[in-house]
Amino acid sequence: MSVLSGIYTPNIVPFHADHSINEGELRRMTSWLIDRGIYGLYPNGSTGEFIRLSFEERLRVVEIMADENKGRLPILAGAAEPNIEQVLKACHHYADLGCRAVSITGPYYFKVSQESIELYFREIAAKSPIDILLYNIPQFSNEISLPVVKRLALDCPNIIGIKDSSRDLPRFCTMLAQIKPQRPDFVTFIGTEEILYPALMMGADGGTIASSGVMPEVIVQLYRDFLAGRYDACRKVQLMIQELIGAMFAAGNFPEGFRAAISLRGFDPGPPRFPLSAGELAHLEKSKATIACLLADCGYAEAAKECQLRQGKSGAATPFDVDAIVNAVVQRLKQ
């Protein structure tokens, strides 16, 4: 069995008006996510805009969340720093904070060879005090090619898995076929929410799903339905959320749509770290109305009110009773 599984949430980072991290809101969001039944925290993912934070801010985000978590859930902390020394500094810090593992992208900016990427991860693995998850996201950083992933998986026990956000399910399936028979505990997380269910059906151990920061109840339920073999329900939900996911991506520069959406759940994300033009802010505001209605369709009462207020729509009937889900989680946590 794999070391990690289930739904990990790459959370957004809320900012104050002066662009500093809003610690209070970040704490509140962390506990809220835990209460809603997600399986792990994932600070400093792409959704968390690690690339737009300073080194000190990245450390701080994990400190805050680890402190708020109080050991309730495993933490996977993003540690994609600009050189090996900085990566290791981050690894030590996150290990000291009690994180379960770190996730590291291929290097960004320069294009580099696969051979050197392999060596890069081997050097980090040799010195890291904490388990490592590869993070493949070729849209933004150098791909970690499949042969490299395979060799690292078979040679490095503390490289415990991969988070694949490449949107490339053919590659993901081939990876499962190539690695799992020889290393069954290698964690395979899908990072593309539009294909969470089909990836699970193929053997993914779970997913790092930005939408689970917005509608944890729905994503967690999908995963539980999968575990219980309720495949029709999974498929229905997966198809239901495509439009919402698309709306969040189309709302503006990533992850502004996700940040806007979480404001509909009662959190204040604050201003964007990378500026948006007046036209783009207007589009974001308009998208928020759409997102509210789509969230209402997923069973969120507060979003339904927002949708009605903004668009005069009352929200569709829905397969979800969000309150019931939350109650079930609460029961589980009490035990």
Added chain:
Amino acid sequence: MSVLSGIYTPNIVPFHADHSINEGELRRMTSWLIDRGIYGLYPNGSTGEFIRLSFEERLRVVEIMADENKGRLPILAGAAEPNIEQVLKACHHYADLGCRAVSITGPYYFKVSQESIELYFREIAAKSPIDILLYNIPQFSNEISLPVVKRLALDCPNIIGIKDSSRDLPRFCTMLAQIKPQRPDFVTFIGTEEILYPALMMGADGGTIASSGVMPEVIVQLYRDFLAGRYDACRKVQLMIQELIGAMFAAGNFPEGFRAAISLRGFDPGPPRFPLSAGELAHLEKSKATIACLLADCGYAEAAKECQLRQGKSGAATPFDVDAIVNAVVQRLKQ
């Protein structure tokens, strides 16, 4: 329900030594595929190298296969010609031959606007005597964007579906969510064999699967297992064939690996249409040995012999009894 479903086979075209079409072998292959239980014929797909044939040769391929078919299976004929007049000429010819539908890619070579692509398909649809399947393959020709697919699906009754070979399952899932509720009979075929099973689980109506020209028994069985709800079997087979699929793609310029593989099933594909260097021919020959062993793993006795001959391996135990599958088909056909 969708108009078409199941496994359609985009067959290779066998050539004589002088590069002309080997009609005898093409006929034999056509009947062989039908006998193995595929659901439809698909001449002039990318696997059929339509782009490397002359207009007359493309017509001829469909003539031969339609004649050999004798109405046994529906035929989907590729009609991606260089301009609307030629497309319509091909459509008329294929309609006269009794084909069920044609498949048409976005235009290749020039990059053109989505607006003009939409108009292109509308004009063809307005004049075509035969149903049309869109063919999305952005690797090689202009993408047919999702908004265009949706508008065409909702406006044009004789555009009956799409064959998507983009390898992009997120897009495929979004398409299902956007179109199926409003037009449930719109055919959604996946054209990427590495994700046939997950696409089916999401709601694909079937697939145009090049591998089904090499191992029709296995692909057909996977589809039947899906229909019967035997999901574990589907997953097992899907994972099992990844390496074989990869080996066929890596053997040389597409579709030489598929052509080499079919020679292991007793057919003579003849020389490549687009030349291969001596080094590439040697690599192809070596790949054939690998492919033989992987086919042996899938239960093919004749490939097992070839594998042993070439590599001294005896072939793994396998979940398939190919002969039993063929017998089952024969029984079904007899009824």
Added chain:
Amino acid sequence: MSVLSGIYTPNIVPFHADHSINEGELRRMTSWLIDRGIYGLYPNGSTGEFIRLSFEERLRVVEIMADENKGRLPILAGAAEPNIEQVLKACHHYADLGCRAVSITGPYYFKVSQESIELYFREIAAKSPIDILLYNIPQFSNEISLPVVKRLALDCPNIIGIKDSSRDLPRFCTMLAQIKPQRPDFVTFIGTEEILYPALMMGADGGTIASSGVMPEVIVQLYRDFLAGRYDACRKVQLMIQELIGAMFAAGNFPEGFRAAISLRGFDPGPPRFPLSAGELAHLEKSKATIACLLADCGYAEAAKECQLRQGKSGAATPFDVDAIVNAVVQRLKQ
């Protein structure tokens, strides 16, 4: 010295309302171009939409232009056909028509290996009755890589040069450095009009320049200024025409902007081969007004009238006396 040099014009193809080739207009345009001093004709280039014509139409375009030319200028005929047999058929036909050479792109649609592309051209060169110019246009067809170009240049005497439309001047300069010292007669034509002058300064033998079908006088003059060492004039003209070139590319699907522009010189291009939406046709019409004014800036009296009519502008002062250029050409031709 190189075998070919100067400005070759890849002409557009005028169509009748029914989309058939407008032979009369094509003849008139051919002689008009010759009279304006271009150095060579170039039917079946990308500007000539060879990919949207049938094989028979491609042959016909060259027949018409060769017949009209009556040996006045060398003809470089596009022969990028879908397979070697068809390429050679075209080569024989164009040789019989008295063409000087053919131009052949890398294969389109499928991605193929550089090794096989090299063999492809070697096989064609071995059997072709006419000299060959490689045509590198990686935007639309497989790149012909620099090592392949070099080996072909050094090994194949009847591969006499290359036409490079990759927009990649760094590659072009490296090619000059690698090939010219060993084969000084290898023709190096630039196919990107925005960099005609800098390419000439580096050692290009000339260019295949779509704009020379619209404003032959200006492009020919730039080339003559280069030959005469009037570099300031060249630079001034090159900078002057950037906006016009940009406007023609931005007017719609290629080459509709160039087709619209030539209508301002008194020719009827007819309807587009690939359809344009109503919105796109309106944009094209609007672009025509812009193009007219930019042509007026280049000294074209008839465009100046059109500009004034459409936009109420009177046209800027200009460094060109187009009539004087034409007179000079006429004088030269009389000798």
Added chain:
Amino acid sequence: MSVLSGIYTPNIVPFHADHSINEGELRRMTSWLIDRGIYGLYPNGSTGEFIRLSFEERLRVVEIMADENKGRLPILAGAAEPNIEQVLKACHHYADLGCRAVSITGPYYFKVSQESIELYFREIAAKSPIDILLYNIPQFSNEISLPVVKRLALDCPNIIGIKDSSRDLPRFCTMLAQIKPQRPDFVTFIGTEEILYPALMMGADGGTIASSGVMPEVIVQLYRDFLAGRYDACRKVQLMIQELIGAMFAAGNFPEGFRAAISLRGFDPGPPRFPLSAGELAHLEKSKATIACLLADCGYAEAAKECQLRQGKSGAATPFDVDAIVNAVVQRLKQ
């Protein structure tokens, strides 16, 4: 006239064995470059691997070089930091150190809209205490589109120019045509050494040329030949250095080839910041021999010895007398 002109050198950063910055070697290199006649220093460019340094290290590199420079040459300091606050912190620091301007890339990692990139630069320009040069390098970071460059150039007086490393001369020429007539002092530096001379002929004000860190004498001479109208010499040199440039790029991950080359000029670059595999290190060592021989061809006596030692070649005759160039610079500096 433009505010800046001539050859700016994006220098490499030498490291100690423990990967810390080798200050002594960096100082020595700085003065050596100044002595060889370059026109400006350019720390924290891509060649300086700014992305692989920590924030503190980037500040430190500029501190060291500014201190060593002692006001002799203008300094253009790279300030591409992960968010506006950090960019401005760097700007203030570099202004305090007496730098002439900063250079800032488009944001990297995430894809963002052109609208937001425009706003990003407007916000920085509004608050920066130092002049700004845009840095366009779409290979590694978001493109700064031409319309955005134009609007920034016309609206923001302290955005004084652009450094374009896109390798896209058509774009560069169009930019010159669009901006220079309205803002003649806007600095246009080419960042692609293979096309330095043609860019100068079109109107570039100079270049940021990594090779000038390896062979400052040659690049400076090319620029002076251009100023003096010795165009044949420019062309000859430009063609001569293509192979050397290519060899430095092909030697390994950028900028290892440039770092290896400078070791041939008597500097110790130290180990790579991003690791190279054993095979890659061997390839780098082999490339060094090639580079030595190509440098010998450019007239470098010390490289000639290295070439002979490593490959037994004696170096070609050369158009350069490097000593004479250095002497000329020394004379100029004395005045």
